[in-house]
Amino acid sequence: MKKVVTCSQMKLLDHGTIHNMHVPSLVLMERAALATAEEIRKYLEKKNGSGNLKKERILTVCGFGNNGGDGIAIARLLHLAGIRSEIYLAGNPDKMTEETRHQWDIAMSYQVPVMNNPVWDEYTVIVDGIFGVGLSREITGNYKEIIDHMNEAPAYKAAVDIPSGIHGDTGAVLGTAFEADLTVTFAYKKRGLCLYPGRAYAGRTVVADIGIYDRDRDGSELASKAAWHIEKSDMKTLPARKPWGNKGTFGKVLLVAGSKGMCGAACLSASAALHGGAGMVKIQTVEENRIPLQSLLPEAMLTSEFDEEANKKNLNWCDVLVIGPGLGTEGSGKERMLWFLENGAKAGKPVILDADGLNILAMHPQWMKFIGEQTILTPHMGEMSRLCGLNVSELKEDPVARAYQYAEKSGGVLVLKDACTVVTDRNEKLYLNLSGNSGMATAGSGDVLSGIIASVLCMYLSCEEERELSYKAAMAVYIHGLCGDIAREKKGSHGMTAKDMIEALPEVLKLAEVQSKG
Ligand SMILES: NC(=O)C1=CN([C@@H]2O[C@H](COP(=O)(O)OP(=O)(O)OC[C@H]3O[C@@H](n4cnc5c(N)ncnc54)[C@H](OP(=O)(O)O)[C@@H]3O)[C@@H](O)[C@H]2O)[C@@H](O)CC1
Numbered sequence: 001m002k003k004v005v006t007c008s009q010m011k012l013l014d015h016g017t018i019h020n021m022h023v024p025s026l027v028l029m030e031r032a033a034l035a036t037a038e039e040i041r042k043y044l045e046k047k048n049g050s051g052n053l054k055k056e057r058i059l060t061v062c063g064f065g066n067n068g069g070d071g072i073a074i075a076r077l078l079h080l081a082g083i084r085s086e087i088y089l090a091g092n093p094d095k096m097t098e099e100t101r102h103q104w105d106i107a108m109s110y111q112v113p114v115m116n117n118p119v120w121d122e123y124t125v126i127v128d129g130i131f132g133v134g135l136s137r138e139i140t141g142n143y144k145e146i147i148d149h150m151n152e153a154p155a156y157k158a159a160v161d162i163p164s165g166i167h168g169d170t171g172a173v174l175g176t177a178f179e180a181d182l183t184v185t186f187a188y189k190k191r192g193l194c195l196y197p198g199r200a201y202a203g204r205t206v207v208a209d210i211g212i213y214d215r216d217r218d219g220s221e222l223a224s225k226a227a228w229h230i231e232k233s234d235m236k237t238l239p240a241r242k243p244w245g246n247k248g249t250f251g252k253v254l255l256v257a258g259s260k261g262m263c264g265a266a267c268l269s270a271s272a273a274l275h276g277g278a279g280m281v282k283i284q285t286v287e288e289n290r291i292p293l294q295s296l297l298p299e300a301m302l303t304s305e306f307d308e309e310a311n312k313k314n315l316n317w318c319d320v321l322v323i324g325p326g327l328g329t330e331g332s333g334k335e336r337m338l339w340f341l342e343n344g345a346k347a348g349k350p351v352i353l354d355a356d357g358l359n360i361l362a363m364h365p366q367w368m369k370f371i372g373e374q375t376i377l378t379p380h381m382g383e384m385s386r387l388c389g390l391n392v393s394e395l396k397e398d399p400v401a402r403a404y405q406y407a408e409k410s411g412g413v414l415v416l417k418d419a420c421t422v423v424t425d426r427n428e429k430l431y432l433n434l435s436g437n438s439g440m441a442t443a444g445s446g447d448v449l450s451g452i453i454a455s456v457l458c459m460y461l462s463c464e465e466e467r468e469l470s471y472k473a474a475m476a477v478y479i480h481g482l483c484g485d486i487a488r489e490k491k492g493s494h495g496m497t498a499k500d501m502i503e504a505l506p507e508v509l510k511l512a513e514v515q516s517k518g
C-alpha cells in the first residue's frame, strides 16, 4: 500500500523534515528537481534514441512559490546537461519565496536563458512549475492565459508535483488546469492526482523520493490520517486457501437478491462470489427465478422460502450476507431487505448492502439504525445522491468528504463507487482506488463488485490475521478494478461486459497465489 496525502498533510511533512530533522529546504528542492529533470531526460532519450537532443527545446514556466523554485532548478539542471532549456517567469517576482529567490540567483549565475515573450509553438517540452500544493484559489487573468497557451502548444508536457490548477485535495479544476503528459510528484501521491478530473490532467504519474521523513523526532507518525491506495504487491497478503479446508470453511454467502422478472443481478453477484472463492452461495429470491438461476448458475443454491423459521435457518447458516442486487424497492423486496438487514445486524453478521438495498434504505432512512460496523454500503453516485440528498455534481466536488460524512452518520463502511472509488469508515480510514477503467461503467458491474466483496470477506474467515472491514472492502474494490483491466485488454472498453470481469477474476486471484509463493 502507498500513502496518499492532502496538501496540508504534505506541507506538514515538508515542514517536519525541514524543521524537526533539519534537512535544508533547498536540499529537498534540489532532489525534487533532480528527479523531475531525470524523468524528462529519460523521456527525451526514449524519443530520440540515446544520442542527439539538439532538436529539443524546453521551456519551464515558473511561479513564485516553491513550485516555481523547483521549476527554476529543473531548467538549470537541463541547461547544464547540454539541452536547450529556458525559463519563463509567470507573475510578480516581488512575491518570490526565499528558496525560489535562491534558485533564481543560482540559475542566473549559470546563465540559464530567460524568455519574456515565449513563442509557445517553438518548444518540444513545456514544464509546468507555476503552482503546486500551494494553489489556494481559482486561476484567473494572466495565469489563466499562460496555462491556456501551454495547453495549446504541441509540446510534450510535464508537471512539477501537480498540474497547476488542479486542487490537490479534490482533483477539481480551479478555473483552468495544465494538461500534463507526465507529472512527477514528490514523496507521496496527492489526493487530487488520484481523484478525477485531476488524475486525467496528470497523465502518467511518477512518485519521486526526495527524502521527506514521515515521523516526528519522538517517532510518532506525522499525517497519520493520510489515505492509502492498494497496489498489486498487496495481493500477496490475501489469505491462502488452507489445504485441509472444505467448502464449509471457505465461507457461506447468503445473497438476498432478485425479484419477479429480475434475476440477472443476482446471477452476476452470486457468480462473482463463487469465482472469488466463496465455498458456498445460496440465493434467497422469489420462486419465479428458480429455473433461470439454476440453469445459469448450477453451483449456487437457491431458496424462495420467506418465513421466520426459514429465514433464521438461512441466517444462521451464512457467514456473509449480500442484500440488494435486483431486489426491487417495493413489496417482497422491501420485506426481505428489512428482515435480513435487521436480523443480520442483530446476529453480528457482515452485511454488504448494495443496489436496491440502498435505494430502499434511502426511502426509509429510519432503518439506518440497522447499519453498524459490520455493514458495507456500496452506492454509486446516483444511489449516494438518494441516500444523502445531495445531487451528483455536489457529491463530485468532494467525494471523500461526502463519503466520510455518510460513513460517520451511518456507522458502516462506505464504498462510494466512481472512476476513483473511495472507501472509508467512521474512523477515517480512507482508501482511494487506482485500478480499473471506464469500460467498467456498464450494467452489472456493481453486482460483480458486491459478489467480490463477499468472497474477500470469506477469505478472511479462517485466517488468524485481523484486518479491518474497510481494508477488506478496499481490497475487493482493487481486485474488481484489476478484473476490469483484464476484461478491457481482452475485449476493449466498449465491448467488455460484467461477465467478462467475472471471467477475469480467477486470473486476478491467481496473481495473488503466484505472488505469495514468491
Ligand atoms: N520546502 C518545501 O516545502 C518544498 C516544497 N516543494 C515544492 O513547493 C511546492 C509548494 O510550494 P508553496 O507552498 O510555496 O506553494 P506553490 O504551490 O508554489 O504556490 C504558492 C504561490 O502561488 C500563489 N497562488 C496560489 N494560488 C494562486 C492563484 N489561484 N492565482 C495566483 N496565485 C496563486 C501564492 O500566492 P498568494 O496566495 O500568497 O497570494 C504563492 O505565491 C510543492 O508543490 C513542491 O513543488 C518541493 O520543492 C519540496 C520542498
Ligand SMILES: [K+]
Pocket (backbone or CB within 6 Å): 067, 128, 129, 130, 131, 132, 159, 160, 161, 162, 163, 164
Ligand atoms: K505544477
